[in-house]
Amino acid sequence: MKQRSLKRRLVTAFAVAILIPAVAAGLAGVFMIRQHVYRQAQSKVNSDLESAAEIYQNYLQRLQDSIRIHATRMIVYDAASTGDTTRLGPELRRVQTAERLDVLTLTDLNGEVLFRTNNPSLRGSQASDKVIQRVLAKKTPIAATDIIGMAELSAESEELGRRAYIAVTPTPYATPTGKTVANQGMVLKAAAPVFTPDNRMVGVLWGAVLLNRDTEIVDKIRKTVFKQEAYKGSEIGTATIFQDDVRVSTNVMDSAGRRAIGTRVSAQVAELVLRRGQRWQDRAFVVTDWYISAYAPIRNFEGTIIGMLYVGILERPYSDSLWRSVFVFLGIIVLAVILVGIINLTISYRISRPVRLIAEAMQRLAKGEHPPKIEVRSNDEIGHLAENFNKMSDELAAAHRLLIQSAETLERKVEERTAELKEMQENLIQTEKLAALGKLAAGVAHEINNPLTGILTNSSLMLEDCTEDDPLRPDLQVIVDETLRCRKIVKGLLDFARQTPPRKQLITVNQVVDDILSLLRNQVGFREINVETRFDPTPCSVMADQDQIRQVILNIVLNAAEAMAGEGEMTISSSIEQQNRVIRIAIHDNGPGIPDEVKSRIFEPFFTTKSNGTGLGLSIAYGIVERHGGAISIASTKGQGTTVSVDLPLHSVLSHA
Numbered sequence: 001m002k003q004r005s006l007k008r009r010l011v012t013a014f015a016v017a018i019l020i021p022a023v024a025a026g027l028a029g030v031f032m033i034r035q036h037v038y039r040q041a042q043s044k045v046n047s048d049l050e051s052a053a054e055i056y057q058n059y060l061q062r063l064q065d066s067i068r069i070h071a072t073r074m075i076v077y078d079a080a081s082t083g084d085t086t087r088l089g090p091e092l093r094r095v096q097t098a099e100r101l102d103v104l105t106l107t108d109l110n111g112e113v114l115f116r117t118n119n120p121s122l123r124g125s126q127a128s129d130k131v132i133q134r135v136l137a138k139k140t141p142i143a144a145t146d147i148i149g150m151a152e153l154s155a156e157s158e159e160l161g162r163r164a165y166i167a168v169t170p171t172p173y174a175t176p177t178g179k180t181v182a183n184q185g186m187v188l189k190a191a192a193p194v195f196t197p198d199n200r201m202v203g204v205l206w207g208a209v210l211l212n213r214d215t216e217i218v219d220k221i222r223k224t225v226f227k228q229e230a231y232k233g234s235e236i237g238t239a240t241i242f243q244d245d246v247r248v249s250t251n252v253m254d255s256a257g258r259r260a261i262g263t264r265v266s267a268q269v270a271e272l273v274l275r276r277g278q279r280w281q282d283r284a285f286v287v288t289d290w291y292i293s294a295y296a297p298i299r300n301f302e303g304t305i306i307g308m309l310y311v312g313i314l315e316r317p318y319s320d321s322l323w324r325s326v327f328v329f330l331g332i333i334v335l336a337v338i339l340v341g342i343i344n345l346t347i348s349y350r351i352s353r354p355v356r357l358i359a360e361a362m363q364r365l366a367k368g369e370h371p372p373k374i375e376v377r378s379n380d381e382i383g384h385l386a387e388n389f390n391k392m393s394d395e396l397a398a399a400h401r402l403l404i405q406s407a408e409t410l411e412r413k414v415e416e417r418t419a420e421l422k423e424m425q426e427n428l429i430q431t432e433k434l435a436a437l438g439k440l441a442a443g444v445a446h447e448i449n450n451p452l453t454g455i456l457t458n459s460s461l462m463l464e465d466c467t468e469d470d471p472l473r474p475d476l477q478v479i480v481d482e483t484l485r486c487r488k489i490v491k492g493l494l495d496f497a498r499q500t501p502p503r504k505q506l507i508t509v510n511q512v513v514d515d516i517l518s519l520l521r522n523q524v525g526f527r528e529i530n531v532e533t534r535f536d537p538t539p540c541s542v543m544a545d546q547d548q549i550r551q552v553i554l555n556i557v558l559n560a561a562e563a564m565a566g567e568g569e570m571t572i573s574s575s576i577e578q579q580n581r582v583i584r585i586a587i588h589d590n591g592p593g594i595p596d597e598v599k600s601r602i603f604e605p606f607f608t609t610k611s612n613g614t615g616l617g618l619s620i621a622y623g624i625v626e627r628h629g630g631a632i633s634i635a636s637t638k639g640q641g642t643t644v645s646v647d648l649p650l651h652s653v654l655s656h657a
């Protein structure tokens with residue numbers, strides 16, 4: 001029997017050992033990459049649907065607040081109680097224009113129309129309207145999505161009738177029906193009871209916004225959620241409002257580049273969302289392209305499903321990314337196989353000759369013995385290998401001793417480096433939190449500020465109209481005071497979110513602290529506090545925004561005063577740290593200290609232990625110091641007080657000439 005060479009056996013073994021796992025790893029890797037990419041896309045589209053639903057709900061809430069506020073106006077309840085609408089018309093038309101309403105109507109307690117802005121001459125009864133019935137029964141405002149018939153919309157105005165009429169476009173995969181037109185209007189509808197000052201209900205004011213062919217909400221979703229990003233000339237994100245299974249408001253484009261109004265959703269989606277009331281998430285072909293899509297049902301105030309809200313992310317960016325990742329992954333595997341094959345061939349060639357002596361020597365070495373030198377006289381690779389093995393054997397003992405020493409040194413260095421990395425990670429997490437919450441705060445503040453302004457303006461006007469003995473005056477005063485408080489909180493949010501870049505100039509920190517103390521010493525909260533200053537006498541300056549640094553120091557000093565409940569000892573010191581080239585301002589109080597469970601969250605935005613605090617003070621201070629290239633830290637022991645240290649980079653240190 002012909003004996004196979006060791007080299008050939010090694011190559012064959014390698015082929016079996018490496019190619020099979022490589023193929024398996026390639027297939028598994030491709031599957032995992034695909035799962036990861038699409039799971040990431042599904043997670044994002046689900047989050048985007050939640051955001052879209054929130055935006056949709058905000059429009060409903062804003063409509064309800066608007067109708068509720070205008071229903072409390074004197075001109076409205078006078079007209080409802082007397083039936084005289086002579087002065088009401090111009091005012092309601094102004095409200096309709098200002099609030100961008102398509103319908104605005106006042107009815108009496110029997111549902112009879114007293115005045116409608118679109119067609120004042122048309123009266124009639126709306127007693128059968130379920131929304132109006134709900135308000136008359138509950139005497140509370142309501143807002144919901146609703147369906148209004150074509151006849152009622154056309155009676156309001158021909159323009160509304162034309163907008164509501166949508167020709168249904170035959171759509172692949174849609175549920176087979178004989179539907180050719182959608183001739184009802186899908187609206188955001190809100191109604192509120194009208195009360196006289198003596199709390200007597202005299203009517204209902206209701207308004208609506210027609211969603212058919214109205215693109216404000218879907219474009220707002222695309223702008224807010226998807227940031228209007230594009231990929232290869234196509235919008236990445238789209239949104240749609242469906243009336244039943246027909247698109248009535250959308251920014252999905254058809255093949256002609258027009259909004260795909262009138263196209264229908266697939267039968268599979270319609271069955272799950274419209275018939276079963278469940279959400280739908282998957283990849284879907286939407287009009288002209290594949291999207292990672294999510295649908296949620298839209299219900300009226302009775303809970304009946306009347307439509308759907310859709311958001312979708314273009315699949316192409318994810319599929320392109322998937323293929324790029326797959327090609328890179330497979331390329332790495334192929335290169336690895338080739339590289340290992342080359343190495344294996346080389347090693348096989350070098351060890352195909354007398355390896356037994358080396359193997360035996362290695363076995364003895366593995367047992368802890370010091371084997372004799374291997375006598376290999378050949379001047380080839382094996383000879384060099386034997387020579388190196390002999391050197392390795394001699395050096396192994398010394399290396400073992402050195403390894404023990406190195407291990408001790410390495411362990412110490414690892415501990416030091418781990419501490420450094422932990423600190424860097426904590427700083428990075430804090431920075432990312434501030435950035436993310438800053439964006440969130442800016443969005444929340446922007447969305448809240450407009451309604452607050454409307455509430456404050458209208459409540460102030462109503463307060464001015466009330467007499468001193470008016471029973472509504474205390475309630476209106478509470479509304480004005482609480483709205484002012486909300487506006488103060490919103491201002492704090494905006495200050496936190498803006499993160500204004502510092503306007504740096506040369507300043508003396510000691511002088512800034514002196515200025516702050518001169519302002520605070522005579523205040524009531526500081527009269528029982530003994531403030532001691534210990535400033536470094538070395539003249540120095542920093543490049544900083546004086547107002548922002550003043551804000552940081554003032555915030556910390558006020559927090560310390562509150563912690564001491566207005567009495568105690570406070571020490572403010574400054575020192576120059578030459579090694580780090582910083583000046584350190586340390587503010588110490590002898591208050592109760594900060595508990596350990598609170599200390600780790602002290603710089604988190606909106607975290608506060610005060611009953612009336614916003615939790616933004618120290619977060620803003622943290623951001624200001626960070627933007628100046630400095631650092632802020634807190635050392636506190638329960639029952640022994642707290643020290644807050646602020647380090648700012650030095651610009652110059654003057655000698656004592």
